Amino acid sequence: MELKSLFLKANNELEYGDVKPRSRKVTCKKCQKETAIAKVRKNNFVCPNCGHYFPVRARRRILMLSDKRSFVELFGDLESKNILDFPEYDSKLQAAREKSRENEGVICGVATIGGYRTCIFAMDSNFMMGSMGAVVGERITSLFEYATEKNLPVIGVTVSGGARMQEGMLSLMQMSKVSAAVKRHNNAGNLYIALLTNPTTGGVDASFAMLADITLAEPGARIGFAGPRVIEKTLNRALPKGFQKAERVLECGFIDDIVTRDKQRDYLEKILKIHNG
Amino acid sequence: MRDYDIVLGARSDNRYTAVDYMNAVIGDFIEFHGDRYFGDDGAVIAGIGMIKDMPVTVIGIEKGKNTEDRIAHNFGSAHPEGYRKALRLMKQAEKFHRPILCFVDTAGAFCGVDAEERGQGRAIAENLYEMSDLRTPILSIVIGEGGSGGALALSHADRVWMLEDAYFSVVSPESCANILWKSTEKADVVADALYLTADKLYKLGLIDKICSNDAFENLENDIYSELKKLMATDIDTLTDQRYEKFRRVGY
Numbered sequence: 001m002e003l004k005s006l007f008l009k010a011n012n013e014l015e016y017g018d019v020k021p022r023s024r025k026v027t028c029k030k031c032q033k034e035t036a037i038a039k040v041r042k043n044n045f046v047c048p049n050c051g052h053y054f055p056v057r058a059r060r061r062i063l064m065l066s067d068k069r070s071f072v073e074l075f076g077d078l079e080s081k082n083i084l085d086f087p088e089y090d091s092k093l094q095a096a097r098e099k100s101r102e103n104e105g106v107i108c109g110v111a112t113i114g115g116y117r118t119c120i121f122a123m124d125s126n127f128m129m130g131s132m133g134a135v136v137g138e139r140i141t142s143l144f145e146y147a148t149e150k151n152l153p154v155i156g157v158t159v160s161g162g163a164r165m166q167e168g169m170l171s172l173m174q175m176s177k178v179s180a181a182v183k184r185h186n187n188a189g190n191l192y193i194a195l196l197t198n199p200t201t202g203g204v205d206a207s208f209a210m211l212a213d214i215t216l217a218e219p220g221a222r223i224g225f226a227g228p229r230v231i232e233k234t235l236n237r238a239l240p241k242g243f244q245k246a247e248r249v250l251e252c253g254f255i256d257d258i259v260t261r262d263k264q265r266d267y268l269e270k271i272l273k274i275h276n277g
Numbered sequence: 278m279r280d281y282d283i284v285l286g287a288r289s290d291n292r293y294t295a296v297d298y299m300n301a302v303i304g305d306f307i308e309f310h311g312d313r314y315f316g317d318d319g320a321v322i323a324g325i326g327m328i329k330d331m332p333v334t335v336i337g338i339e340k341g342k343n344t345e346d347r348i349a350h351n352f353g354s355a356h357p358e359g360y361r362k363a364l365r366l367m368k369q370a371e372k373f374h375r376p377i378l379c380f381v382d383t384a385g386a387f388c389g390v391d392a393e394e395r396g397q398g399r400a401i402a403e404n405l406y407e408m409s410d411l412r413t414p415i416l417s418i419v420i421g422e423g424g425s426g427g428a429l430a431l432s433h434a435d436r437v438w439m440l441e442d443a444y445f446s447v448v449s450p451e452s453c454a455n456i457l458w459k460s461t462e463k464a465d466v467v468a469d470a471l472y473l474t475a476d477k478l479y480k481l482g483l484i485d486k487i488c489s490n491d492a493f494e495n496l497e498n499d500i501y502s503e504l505k506k507l508m509a510t511d512i513d514t515l516t517d518q519r520y521e522k523f524r525r526v527g528y
Binding site: 084085086087088133134135137138141163165167168169170171172173174175176177179180181182183184187202203205206207208209210211223224225226230231234235239240243244248252253254 | 390457472478
């Protein structure tokens, strides 16, 4: 991590306020209403007025799902490099580190949920839209291997625009790498639960997001392979209402359930309990 | 030659397509249809045949030869049922312990409402997942375009080869330039940066061989001897090596 970013103030207005510390309010993108940040946070980052789901940082997400102080991070020291010398990638990485206050787009580790030990990973949309480069792939693969070795379940919270194009084929082939590790984890009889959040698309949708034993999604989350604008452009017509939204994906049969944020932790605990019986 | 010219060349109309390679390399080819869930995808041609004296399951993404043909093959962009047909026949190959030979040539998986709602993402994911420990050898050759996830879905193989003038990329140079600079004009600059040529991918260790495309006969011999070698490898060793091959990517 750059020294400079150690001293940076938080810039996630939801958690620490924006410019003026006294007016800690956030404007909902959907209903345009202002709400006190504390109130939004207490409401699991859901707008109390209209029910809009605000994005949640990876670390916060893990805190929301796991038992207090149970999380121990793993593989956090791996950092991305501009291996292909891709134009503007270095500055984008730097900007992403500052924006997310993380050194990569996924946080992995072990935690307990309702006392049940589990591996957990959460992606971070503040880090280059949660795109999957070699480090994201490596961390998730390592986590699945760790879980296989220790016979632990894996809970994965996805949010991603897909493979990180700045790493070329090295990022595309992370799809193969992670999928193979998921397969080994599966073959050893271990449980994998995926929680898909808005948006889960591209190479992540076409690999580990769609390979879980139990696949859950947040209400309204966009889930799909191709981006909606690309499809619209290809077909030259407007897309049907609700297309690629979790509710429609559930109808199409590709997810098990839609779980609201206030119920997610209990839901996961219940699944873990049933699998530990 | 610029890398972008290789991309344009790989897309050109007067190139050999998957059927040409199948006809040249495979004898007694019998095509099989359908994914057993929804339908039959013309973009994927699959079946069984012989390469010299060796039975083989062969799968190709076919772009078609003329306008009518191209429509029938959906311009080489597969729907989920195409990937599922491929997987069905790969599972069959595993059962009879036949090696699998894939010819990859696609701009990408099809982008459409139906394709999405029938699970394009899931179909590709399942191929990667199942191919990763399929207990029979797999050889994939990119013969033209290796367009992102749609090409990757048939490339989780023991050996990945590329023709010298093919490309394999995470994203098309045009979309990449469009995302980065809101213009497709710099596609040629981006094409260099994406490391998408056979040469560069070989140097990165992501593919195993660069094939010259001057003679089908040489290719046939190369494929035959490689498959023979893979068939002689102990199957647990083979699947372990396949795992390690992809495990190393990026590290």
